[in-house]
Amino acid sequence: MAMRSEILRKEVLPFAAMIVVVCMEMATSTIAKAALNSGLSPLIYIVYYNFLGVLFLLPGFIIQRHRRHPLPLTLYMLSRCLILGLLGTCVAVFGNQGLNYSSPTLSAGISNLIPAFTFVLTMVFRMKKFEVKRRTWQAKSVGTIVSIIGAFVMTLYQGPTILGSSSILLPQKSLLSDEYSSRWVVGGVMSVAAYLFLSVWNILQTAILKNFPEQSTVVFFGTGFTSIQCAIVSALVERKLDAWKLQPGIGMAAIVASAVLESLCNQNINAFCLDMKGPLYVAMFKPLGIVIAAILNLLFLADALHLGSIIGSIIVIVGFYMVMWGMWREAIIIVEPLDIVRQSGDANETSPLLQK
Template sequence: MALKLGLWDVVPFAVMVMVECAEVGITTLSKAAMLRGMNHFVFIVYYNALGTLILLPSFLLRRNKRPPLTFSILCRFFLLGLIGICLRQICAFSGISLSSPTLASALGNLIPAFTFVLAVIFRMERVDLRRGSSQARVMGTIASVGGAFIVTLYKGPPMMMMMMINRTPAAASDPSDHLLNLHYFSEPTSANWVLGGFFMVLTCIFSALWNILQTATVKEYRDETTIVFFYCLFGTIQCAVVTLFIERDINAWILRTRIELIAILYSAIIGGVVTSGVLTWCLRMKGPIYVAMYKPLGIVIAVIMSVIFLGDVLHIGSVIGAVIIVLGFYAVMWGQAKEERLVTGEDRGVSDSGVSTLKDPLLPS
């Protein structure tokens, strides 16, 4: 029995590692497509629309198995689409287009800090500053925000720069065939870097809010496929309306290079379908804090992929800020784990895996 429990505990760990790899892949491919001229608003609409179409057969096959859909549940799905796709993804890909996937992954470690703050605001978490665990969580949150300011406002000298493969006339003739031929001169300016960082911070806030709302939703409506389908459907419609209002040029909707099509297909299948379903499942099984604790892994993956495939330059400011954010992140996680050991079952519900169930005031009693 102990062996079975141990093997089962490995499954969330393995899928969360794959999720981080997949999300960094999305940011890297999308950045490459944007460097080729693709509009990021159009990219969001295309890949979420394709993801919705992929999910449609599964949704229709489960029509006799899923719980009944009520108006309040549909409103919850609409809100998830608004926060998770329309607001979060627009801010995320706007930030990536102005900065880099490395900055996006570094600032992504703010998500657990913001999740903790929102959990306190919504009375999902209690803070007792007399306890060392609560002090660690508060100080970790402050450190994470401070590290984010460093990453965003201070670039510093470059630590390393990989010179890309020399172009040949044949290679330069078809830019869609060579993702690697992106050079240092495409690095964002300081103004764009700061603005991109601002969008990424907003993305982290929306991600934290989405994690909490998604956790509440999946505990009330236990059908991940239906949740993800309506989440993608409503988010696609909302993003399409915003894009049609902002982007009036019809030519922006035309795909011209191979990398644009690859980015859309990968993001729709891996990001829109697989990742969303896995995250929804992990949020129900482990809660929002467990999902957030894998964010530091994205920094390492993003640095490697950005330097190799995009020719990004790693700056000392990004390293210093990322280290501070990660230290703050693990301070929050240490305090969270300490709280779960100190607080008795009568104060907070604890699941069989030892992870807090985070009783959500958004759920009906």
């Protein structure tokens, strides 16, 4: 019974949690895209939903800090949360600007670059060794290159419309096709930048949680610093007071939904899974987002599904699973010798013939 509950906690619970996270991420992107199409400024949207998210996170932070023997809030921990907030600001600004210029389907497809970015970053920071002769290293390297090629295909090649029509999103597309294509490319580049910062954010948050395992506190300070930094950036860019006024409608609904789904739910669930399984496990579920995003966009936004997005998504997913195969094989190579040693130790303890 104890073993079954342990498997449920360590395997089934994170798996189900990440499925929920991906669904909520795609729902948030779809609602945000509808709000941005209505004229809401991406920067103002980021500020409002982050500040509202901080208010939602406050009760959890207070409850955790009033438990017995809470960990001390050191300057070192707060400084790391400040950096985490800065990375979150870059993710939010680039991600929402990219979403504004392109579509949730393109953003979801490019998000599959996260495991490739994570692999490259571990090499750059010497967290992993260059082992060119090993098959697992070769698979991860080739998979990384394939994923990057797929992202370039999605960004630079739009292609003919396969499903849906983008006329609702951009009525002037037929008249300004060059401008539309350039916006698509800019949106893709911004999404790539956002997911590069997100890869670093995942690695840093995992490191923080190892030294400071209070998820609600880390999420609260990370979101709080992101809110302050986004407000500063937005105040410098959006200087018209009329742009900051919210009217009842899709914009306000998107802000509330993003605060609940993204800041409150996703951030805490993400922290839980990062702490338990690590950043690569979290990245494994990104390909699911393409399917969900495409369905939601066709149903609610009348967004077009282009041939370039389909081809690029397939290429990215192939590269993604090459990287995952390499990591899976490495895990088996590491675990098998440990199992042999453990079994040998058990045999020495239980067999009377081996005892002196």
